Amino acid sequence: MIELKNVSKFYKTVKAVNDVSFNVEEGQTVILLGTSGCGKTTTLRMVNRLVEPTEGTIFVNGKNIQAQQEQELRRGIGYVLQHTGLFPHYTIAENIAIVPRLMQWNEQKITERTRELLEKLQLDPDKYFHLYPDQLSGGQQQRIGLARALAANPPVLLMDEPFGALDPVTRAGIRKEFMNLDELKRKTILMVTHDVQEAFEMADIICLMDKGNLVQMGKPTELLFNPANDFVKNFFSDQRFLLGLQSITLNDVWHNLKEAPANEKAYAVDPASNLLEVLEMLSSNNSSITNYVAQNGKGSKSVTLPVILSAFSAYKTMEGHG
Amino acid sequence: MDERQQSLWSFMWQQHDKLLDQTLAHIGLTFTSLLLSVIIGIPLGIWIARKRQWSSWVLGIAGVLQTIPSIALLGFMIPLLGIGAKPAIVALMLYAFLPIIRNTFTGIIQVNSSVVDAAKGMGMSPSQILFKVELPLALPVILAGIRTATVINVGVATLAAYIAAGGLGEFIFGGIALNNSNMILAGAIPAALLAIVFDFALSKVQNIQFKKRRSGIVAIPLILILFSSFYLLPSALGSSMLAGFTPEFMGRSDGYLGLKDKYGLKIRTVVISDAVMYKAAFEKQLDVISGYSTDGRLKAFNLVVLKDDKTIFPPYYAAPVVRHEVLMKYPEVAATLNRLSGLINDSIMTELNYRVDYLKQTPEVVATNFLASKNLLQPSRNGNKATIRMGSKIFGEQYILLHMYSLLLKGYTDFNVETKTGLGGTKICFDALLNNQIDLYPEYTGTGLLVILNPKKEEVDKIIGSKEQVYDFVKNEFKKRYQLDWLQPIGFNNAYALMMRKTQAEEKHITTISDLARVIDEGK
């Protein structure tokens, strides 16, 4: 859906982006991750031609973006910014309707779509329709920013640190909310963040960048357990253990778990839960429950602390060599 | 204030036609220039917000324009645009540029960059970004600039009266020249009210909420155009010749009023400042002007004085007016100043003025050279017996006289001298003298008679034909009423005079004011 081929961007002396190539498949969420100044934003902004590449070509939906009229191109790509960029002199409804109006939808369709989006984002349309952005909290503004990007139903979404301006608690909440949004699940998303946790939660594929170069690209577990070089390894070293637990589900380690007889009294654990969630559950100290069992189509397995930890280390070793 | 002077309100009521004309002209001048300034300034401000490298140049030039003194700027305009509304509007427009360009520029560059970025990223075109995002968000700042410019323009527009563009300045400067407080206030109060009202109205516009502001963008030019349309130049009815008279001359019975009465002169007139009048005549913008018979520019611009064959202009013999108290204490002051008496006739004075006004020699140099040529130049004694404070009105002839007096007093007595040149017009000098802020200044007999004493018409008519009688009258009355002494006349008569270009006067065979009146009548 989005394809970069040997793309570079040079500013006088700075190589902001250096010979980067990658694909984002339809429906995938790809996250550009890296330290500050490594070229994430520049890469992202080349996709909707807010920055013109010095070298290389970019295709969106199979078409070379250079061959398209830039305003047409942008109207077909949703864009979410860190500081929302909401128009302070437009109401919430007018803000959401910007792209549909540019595309000359009829007013009734615009109103319906605006209300639909507000509802999906848990903002009461009657209450928020005519408010101005400065009357909203940061989290609410960020939701409007997303609604505005989604309004005209673009198949592709670019997001530059969409939660970057929020405090950690709001941030986690809004992130969950976004991830559960049906509309977002269908989109092809290219997103920038420098928050590792966020990347692991949201990404199908992570592109790790350093000084303008694309260092490694792959599934979160690949980067974590099979780092291409020391940079990648060191990048995650601080949170390696947590990220590992987080990126592996019970299903992933199923064959390392012990069979357990089906037990009426046992507490049922969702086999799609990641190991961090399982550990949190086990340590939550609910004395009335002594027995945890996970069940999927292949059978039922018992879930205890030592079993989980040994299964995890076995998985790590296998991934690392596989 | 004299009892015979009417109250302000009755003056305004009596002159309400003129007042209305002037007010409308004033509003028209202000807003026509403002409109032009907005039309040119806002796009310029937008342009430099796009091309930042030009911003310091454009803002710098607009800033320099604003520091040019208004009169000078109006003066520059005359060779280019003549006199009347055109140069006044252009000058006012230039003054309004700085706040408008600067505020448009700042207003646009302070728009949050992520908002502009979002607009671009959503696929808005550059013009959509400008009109839907940048201008609406910059509008409060731009409006503040327009507001500043409006207030500046209401003030500066009073000066338009100096170049025949009308406006409330006609009353203000006429009043100053004629020592008529009511007339000054009749111009100044409406001008101040205009400034306050427009400032208030624009502050309201500025505070309108976001929503309405978008329609505000359209409303502003409309309001400006509406106000500009108030300004319909008084149509060019009447004679083919055009006269430019100073505000003072227009209001005096020994000026324009007398010309109409005694000569039946029916000439089209505009009000103009003495500072630009001669030049405008030379540039053929004006045909007849009201000058002074010893003015150096008479010579410089090749003008001739028309003979006052029915004697309406009273004699204006110059002499120092001194506080009586000073003469009692220091009798040698009178003796010293009187050394100049009888030494300067009309043509000598014109020559001296020519050197200052046209050859740009300093009044000091001219005064020194003249005294030297008469063997009156003595080295300064650097005395400090007492300080004699001398004042002068704001033109070259008075500066020359003042320097001569200063040199004489320093050379022949032990007095120290302090000079306060440039005390504006008659009213300011005379008030300074009465209030013991100066000890003497050079005055003209005619001015003393008609501006300061202002006796009944019958009395004036009796003495006006004779220079001796006028001198005796003012000498006695000043002594009696104000304890001020007139010393001996210097010799020249700097009377009012009508002047024309020499070439035009010869071509039309005009040598007297009666000739002029006849030529105009025939021309119709």
Ligand SMILES: Nc1ncnc2c1ncn2[C@@H]1O[C@H](COP(=O)(O)OP(=O)(O)OP(=O)(O)O)[C@@H](O)[C@H]1O
């Ligand atoms: N317009 C520009 N002119 C010159 N240099 C630029 C420009 N834009 C970006 N750069 C440089 O390019 C490099 C990459 O910038 P970029 O904004 O892509 O970084 P980033 O990875 O998004 O960083 P951050 O996480 O801090 O947002 C930086 O060194 C930056 O200074």
Ligand SMILES: [Mg+2]
């Ligand atoms: Mg960035």
